[in-house]
Amino acid sequence: MKIDFGDVFASGIGWLFKQIFLFAVAVWTGCTIAAAALLVGVLAEGTGFDFSDLRLMLISPVLLLTIWLIPNLCFLGAAGYWFVRTETSSYIAWSVLATVEAAVCLAGSAGELLDGTLAVTAAWISGFVLLGMMGTGIWFIRQWHLNRWAVEIALLKSENEMRRAELEEATDHAGNREIRWD
Numbered sequence: 001m002k003i004d005f006g007d008v009f010a011s012g013i014g015w016l017f018k019q020i021f022l023f024a025v026a027v028w029t030g031c032t033i034a035a036a037a038l039l040v041g042v043l044a045e046g047t048g049f050d051f052s053d054l055r056l057m058l059i060s061p062v063l064l065l066t067i068w069l070i071p072n073l074c075f076l077g078a079a080g081y082w083f084v085r086t087e088t089s090s091y092i093a094w095s096v097l098a099t100v101e102a103a104v105c106l107a108g109s110a111g112e113l114l115d116g117t118l119a120v121t122a123a124w125i126s127g128f129v130l131l132g133m134m135g136t137g138i139w140f141i142r143q144w145h146l147n148r149w150a151v152e153i154a155l156l157k158s159e160n161e162m163r164r165a166e167l168e169e170a171t172d173h174a175g176n177r178e179i180r181w182d
Contacts, residue, residue, distance in 0.1 A: 029101075031060035034063055
């Protein structure tokens with residue numbers, strides 16, 4: 001069999017792009033959760049809701065540019081290396097990355113954007129609730145995948161049992177010939 005280097009190269013590059021995309025989506029999700037929590041804090045201040053505040057949701061990665069930037073860059077570098085180095089991206093790793101980014105964005109921006117203890121408390125509580133909702137959703141997706149794989153494995157086992165029974169029946173008929181001494 002001849003190795004197709006183009007196919008091998010394309011699958012390797014595709015895998016790398018997939019890992020980078022999952023990494024970027026986890027960071028963006030964490031930033032968006034922090035932005036939503038900050039919007040709840042703004043509403044708790046009682047200043048009113050302005051639709052221009054929703055632009056924070058669209059530009060949420062800007063929340064990474066806080067005093068926590070240097071430690072966050074170290075964490076992102078280690079997490080990015082881990083995402084690319086390990087050949088699998090697990091649900092837990094994705095969740096941890098999104099959670100840490102949400103916490104860093106919320107910790108760095110809550111004091112700057114919100115005035116008052118009530119607003120900061122509301123932002124942190126809503127951030128924890130949103131992170132819990134994200135974790136629950138990821139857990140349900142993981143369970144769905146496990147159940148789907150379990151059904152496929154059960155089908156394969158039943159097909160193997162049927163094939164094994166057919167082979168044993170064929171072997172019994174071929175090997176058990178009656179010998180007559182008439």
